[in-house]
Amino acid sequence: xxxxxxxxxxxxxxxxxxxxxxxxxxxxxxxxxxxxxxxxxxxxxxxxxxxxxxxxxxxxxxxxxxxxxxxxxxxxxxxxxxxxxxxxxxxxxxxxxxxxxxxxxxxxxxxxxxxxxxxxxxxxxxxxxxxxxxxxxxxxxxxxxxxxxxxxxxxxxxxxxxxxxxxxxxxxxxxxxx
Amino acid sequence: xxxxxxxxxxxxxxxxxxxxxxxxxxxxxxxxxxxxxxxxxxxxxxxxxxxxxxxxxxxxxxxxxxxxxxxxxxxxxxxxxxxxxxxxxxxxxxxxxxxxxxxxxxxxxxxxxxxxxxxxxxxxxxxxxxxxxxxxxxxxxxxxxxxxxxxxxxxxxxxxxxxxxxxxxxxxxxxxxxxxxxxxxxxxxxxxxxxxxxxxxxxxxxxxxxxxxxxxxxxxxxxxxxxxxxxxxxxxxxxxxxxxxxxxxxxxxxxxxxxxxxxxxxxxxxxxxxxxxxxxxxxxxxxxxxxxxxxxxxxxxxxxxxxxxxxxxxxxxxxxxxxxxxxxxxxxxxxxxxxxxxxxxxxxxxxxxxxxxxxxxxxxxxxxxxxxxxxxxxxxxxxxxxxxxxxxxxxxxxxxxxxxxxxxxxxxxxxxxxxxxxxxxxxxxxxxxxxxxxxxxxxxxxxxxxxxxxxxxxxxxxxxxxxxxxxxxxxxxxxxxxxxxxxxxxxxxxxxxxxxxxxxxxxxxxxxxxxxxxxxxxxxxxxxxxxxxxxxxxxxxxxxxxxxxxxxxxxxxxxxxxxxxxxxxxxxxxxxxxxxxxxxxxxxxxxxxxxxxxxxxxxxxxxxxxxxxxxxxxxxxxxxxxxxxxxxxxxxxxxxxxxxxxxxxxxxxxx
Numbered sequence: 001x002x003x004x005x006x007x008x009x010x011x012x013x014x015x016x017x018x019x020x021x022x023x024x025x026x027x028x029x030x031x032x033x034x035x036x037x038x039x040x041x042x043x044x045x046x047x048x049x050x051x052x053x054x055x056x057x058x059x060x061x062x063x064x065x066x067x068x069x070x071x072x073x074x075x076x077x078x079x080x081x082x083x084x085x086x087x088x089x090x091x092x093x094x095x096x097x098x099x100x101x102x103x104x105x106x107x108x109x110x111x112x113x114x115x116x117x118x119x120x121x122x123x124x125x126x127x128x129x130x131x132x133x134x135x136x137x138x139x140x141x142x143x144x145x146x147x148x149x150x151x152x153x154x155x156x157x158x159x160x161x162x163x164x165x166x167x168x169x170x171x172x173x174x175x176x177x178x
Numbered sequence: 179x180x181x182x183x184x185x186x187x188x189x190x191x192x193x194x195x196x197x198x199x200x201x202x203x204x205x206x207x208x209x210x211x212x213x214x215x216x217x218x219x220x221x222x223x224x225x226x227x228x229x230x231x232x233x234x235x236x237x238x239x240x241x242x243x244x245x246x247x248x249x250x251x252x253x254x255x256x257x258x259x260x261x262x263x264x265x266x267x268x269x270x271x272x273x274x275x276x277x278x279x280x281x282x283x284x285x286x287x288x289x290x291x292x293x294x295x296x297x298x299x300x301x302x303x304x305x306x307x308x309x310x311x312x313x314x315x316x317x318x319x320x321x322x323x324x325x326x327x328x329x330x331x332x333x334x335x336x337x338x339x340x341x342x343x344x345x346x347x348x349x350x351x352x353x354x355x356x357x358x359x360x361x362x363x364x365x366x367x368x369x370x371x372x373x374x375x376x377x378x379x380x381x382x383x384x385x386x387x388x389x390x391x392x393x394x395x396x397x398x399x400x401x402x403x404x405x406x407x408x409x410x411x412x413x414x415x416x417x418x419x420x421x422x423x424x425x426x427x428x429x430x431x432x433x434x435x436x437x438x439x440x441x442x443x444x445x446x447x448x449x450x451x452x453x454x455x456x457x458x459x460x461x462x463x464x465x466x467x468x469x470x471x472x473x474x475x476x477x478x479x480x481x482x483x484x485x486x487x488x489x490x491x492x493x494x495x496x497x498x499x500x501x502x503x504x505x506x507x508x509x510x511x512x513x514x515x516x517x518x519x520x521x522x523x524x525x526x527x528x529x530x531x532x533x534x535x536x537x538x539x540x541x542x543x544x545x546x547x548x549x550x551x552x553x554x555x556x557x558x559x560x561x562x563x564x565x566x567x568x569x570x571x572x573x574x575x576x577x578x579x580x581x582x583x584x585x586x587x588x589x590x591x592x593x594x595x596x597x598x599x600x601x602x603x604x605x606x607x608x609x610x611x612x613x614x615x616x617x618x619x620x621x622x623x624x625x626x627x628x629x630x631x632x633x634x635x636x637x638x639x640x641x642x643x644x645x646x647x648x649x650x651x652x653x654x655x656x657x658x659x660x661x662x663x664x665x666x667x668x669x670x671x672x673x674x675x676x677x678x679x680x681x682x683x684x685x686x687x688x689x690x691x692x693x694x695x696x697x698x699x700x701x702x703x704x705x706x707x708x709x710x711x712x713x714x715x716x717x718x719x720x721x722x723x724x725x726x727x728x729x730x731x732x733x734x735x736x737x738x739x740x741x742x743x744x745x746x747x748x749x750x751x752x753x754x755x756x757x758x759x760x761x762x763x764x765x766x767x768x769x770x771x772x773x774x775x776x777x778x779x780x781x782x783x784x785x786x787x788x789x790x791x792x793x794x795x796x797x798x799x800x801x802x803x804x805x806x807x808x809x810x811x812x813x814x815x816x817x818x819x820x821x822x823x824x825x826x827x828x829x830x831x832x833x
Contacts, residue, residue, distance in 0.1 A: 012473065125784055
């Protein structure tokens with residue numbers, strides 16, 4: 001039989017094998033197109049002090065973790081304990097971006113689950129989150145001292161992915177600074 | 179009670195699907211026609227029970243039966259009636275049920291039209307008996323697999339007790355739009371409909387030979403789903419434009435690509451079928467395209483439902499579902515391509531046309547379209563490819579697609595204007611050049627003139643590249659109209675059969691023109707506005723008049739009224755909304771849009787600032803409606819082409 005005639009079949013099977021591999025991978029780790037870009041320009045009122053704002057100016061001079069969360073996101077509630085734990089370390093600033101949420105609800109929610117954040121911006125419509133390329137909640141960005149986005153994690157932070165993925169990056173950024 | 183009935187109906191439908199597929203095989207062994215008749219009846223029964231099951235699911239939504247887990251997750255007792263119907267296919271399970279209903283629906287219509295065809299006003303040519311039998315078997319096989327998938331991994335009727343005052347999680351606000359009612363069914367009518375074309379191809383390969391009438395019999399079963407898919411894609415794009423709030427209409431999102439890929443392949447296929455019908459050539463290529471078209475539909479389904487890709491459209495991820503779909507995909511399409519590899523040498527036809535002829539143009543057309551398919555497929559799968567090879571992780575976005583897709587399409591569009599003027603079999607370059615010379619030179623002139631005129635007369639920026647898009651759409655429109663004119667006055671050729679092509683090609687040109695103008699001359703402003711303030715954009719002034727509140731069934735809304743005024747005209751009001759859905763306290767910005775067909779003024783509210791002002795985005799979008807108008811012309815062209823079928827059939831019978 002002529003092998004040329006089976007070319008479509010062979011190509012198709014290689015695509016299938018690719019998908020097979022793809023199923024075992026974690027698509028959520030595909031980084032945002034903003035990777036290694038400066039944080040997008042934005043300006044959001046603060047949750048506990050609406051007269052002041054969280055903006056892209058607040059991302060310079062220190063390592064920052066920006067966590068996207070919402071009260072309607074059940075995974076965020078599960079993640080909160082761990083965020084409280086890591087917030088005790090003084091290696092970075094932890095900011096929150098309250099995504100498509102009601103400020104009153106958000107305050108109640110934080111009173112219940114605890115507030116690990118230094119500053120929280122309220123993004124009621126989700127327009128700023130679009131600029132950040134947010135797919136959903138929770139998501140966590142690592143931003144370096146120069147205000148450049150260096151990593152994005154989709155889904156809840158756990159001690160496991162913290163130790164293996166995020167912490168090494170933070171350590172590396174600290175080394176770079178020295 | 180209703181959920182149990184719905185569930186039971188799925189089981190019965192599965193039994194019927196298995197009978198549809200297996201009975202004829204028994205019939206071949208026993209040499210009895212009776213089993214083939216049984217198979218057809220089973221196909222009809224399958225459709226009835228699946229439709230019954232879908233109706234049951236809709237009833238569960240209408241009754242707010244929160245014991246059904248799927249209803250609980252996608253409905254809310256405050257959800258308006260219309261969206262409760264749409265919510266039936268707003269999630270993975272329900273949309274898969276719709277998928278199955280539509281598949282069996284196409285089978286039903288196929289059986290109906292093929293056996294009773296001539297008593298209908300729109301008649302189709304039935305395929306030969308042998309092919310017809312095999313098509314039903316193949317459709318039964320496809321259907322059985324999907325019903326098994328539906329029943330065991332994605333059953334929409336799974337119930338959860340106790341209830342404890344559950345009020346439901348509600349449908350995502352973005353889905354609460356009339357678009358939900360029409361867009362998914364239209365899209366599925368398209369995708370799923372290609373199963374018949376696939377069955378035609380596999381049946382021919384199985385049979386090992388192809389009759390002269392094969393292409394003619396197959397053609398309507400590609401054209402009809404193709405028109406629905408065109409319409410579905412357009413509806414989706416329009417919906418995104420109205421709902422997502424940043425004025426975009428195409429995002430090169432993996433799921434959008436998943437609908438575009440089968441459309442491109444089907445476009446190539448239907449042009450090949452035209453050649454097959456008229457000239458009985460390219461059968462090998464046509465059969466391959468028929469398989470590829472359906473394969474791409476299935477790959478789209480897989481990508482959306484397995485969680486392999488990240489997308490705004492993706493359904494909840496579940497690895498078992500992905501695995502099942504993948505295995506089934508491998509079995510169906512792998513099997514078909516294997517059969518293709520083994521049998522295709524029997525279909526070889528010596529080409530009896532010259533290099534410069536309509537046949538060559540249509541062949542090049544399908545090659546270009548397939549190239550476009552491959553480039554989009556690579557762009558969509560590239561992240562998985564790199565990831566699977568343990569290389570870096572990336573996401574491929576708009577820049578890649580625009581750089582690669584646009585030049586390929588420009589080449590195709592250039593040919594599209596020329597092809598109708600090239601006769602079948604053999605053509606002469608100088609006769610062809612005499613025909614198109616004037617039109618070609620006018621278009622070339624416009625290519626350079628328009629960007630210049632636009633910047634001088636309307637004070638827009640100077641975009642010389644926009645001229646290419648404008649020139650090429652002018653070229654298609656003028657050359658198609660010239661062809662229409664000649665055909666209308668032709669003594670030997672009737673006009674009607676050409677009408678579908680004329681409408682479709684002009685539709686594509688309109689879409690291209692809309693895209694070009696919109697990409698080059700759209701304007702936007704983003705700023706802070708308080709009540710009473712006025713800003714101007716593209717010659718219009720926008721004054722923030724007032725804010726008012728209004729209450730609806732399941733949301734509260736804040737209405738921001740703007741007065742829009744063009745110099746020396748009376749003002750019109752434009753209302754943008756900020757909705758708060760009660761079920762989740764989710765906020766959702768619904769843009770206000772003013773249109774007159776030539777341009778859209780689009781205004782979206784952003785966030786409210788502490789001093790009472792709002793961030794506002796305003797867009798001026800020229801000719802954006804033409805993008806979708808062109809798409810609707812494709813739908814019309816599909817129906818025209820069927821009418822034309824009827825015309826030909828009648829002639830055939832009268833002779």
